[in-house]
Amino acid sequence: MELQCKIQNYEWGKLGLDSTVAKLVVNADPSMTIDPNKSYAELWMGTHPNGPSLIIERDIHLSEYLKNNLDAIGPDVRRKFDVSVPFLLKILSVRKALSIQAHPSKAHAEELHKNFPELYKDPNHKPELAIALTPFEALCGFRPISQIKEYINKLPELKEILSEASVNALEQGAVDDSASLLKDVFQSLMTSEKNTIARALENVMKKLQSEDESTQSKLLYPLLKKLHSDYPGDVGCWAPYFMNYIQLRPGQAIFLGPNLPHAYLSGDCVECMACSDNVVRAGLTPKHIDVPTLINMLDYTSYQPNELLFVPQIEDPNSCIWRPPVPDFAVVKIRVESGDSYNTIVRPSPSIIIIISGKGEACDTEPIPARAGVVIFLKASRQLTLTPSDGEHIEAYQAICNV
Structure with a gap:
């Protein structure tokens, strides 16, 4: 099922068609108008209430569809997360630095939400995985x-x-x-x-x-x-002068576990995270800065930059997976070349798939034109067949629950 997803126009995002977010969105839907002076910072794919995805053919939000289609979640995910997609998949296009920040652990998030609900809106943790699509700069961990x-x-x-x-x-x-x-x-x-x-x-x-x-x-x-x-x-x-300056090449990734200080500086990436808004900020932002909370929660381990790279595992000739030490999510990169066809691995989890480049066809029960920017929801225990057009390829990222 094809999804229509929410664009976030945060001030730090790349402008107009400099933004990978804008390029993907207009490629998927050529009727979209892109304003060259407007920032296109993030594309949100999932059920987060601040940017819920819509199932195009049914004209209902994905979250509503799931309530009446429990098979789409699958028993393993329901046992752990109830009726929800516990991850949020994003594309980010960063023009200027995001705030220096860290995310609390699950127990700390519950405490912050209980004591300061107006600042920390939910009781969930927010581990994140960022995979570079273009050269990507970040500050991450202490030097x-x-x-x-x-x-x-x-x-x-x-x-x-x-x-x-x-x-x-x-x-x-x-x-x-x-x-x-x-x-x-x-x-x-x-x-x-x-x-x-x-x-x-x-x-x-x-x-x-x-x-x-x-x-x-x-x-x-x-x-x-x-x-x-x-x-x-x-x-x-x-x-x-305190944090590692990291320059990722396309395909390289960092995993941001609890309490690890970080700031994205520039570039485009695929990001996946647990569904939460819990951020404790320290600088490079006009938003609320909570210095006492941040100082007491940070991971003060000193890291070498190469220790912070998060390496995927090869699953088969067409896919590799980044599997963080959390149940909320993992991310699969899929690449299918011209003349080939690929059936995705059957997962006990719902998944959201975005085509990043190339063109062809994606088929679950019904064929969907697969081109850059198209976003697909796949039910638990189902398979998607990706077939590039002649002379083309298909590259995609798939977010799943790590159960």
């Missing part, structure tokens, strides 16, 4: 302590806004206490006075712009300049 120390020592403007006690402790502290030391110095940054932060940023920008290209590169000036132009004076502009 090794040695790198953070080096940046603090090479940037007196940064050192001046941190408490002397936290910097001294970081310099002299034991390796086995690194998480505690990192927490103290990051808390010192996040609780610094706004004017002090902004003034230090102005000073470091003036100094770095006159340095040679090699020094600018080593001290992350191009990234700092971009963040500062988008969010002038924001404490989050200092985040690259």
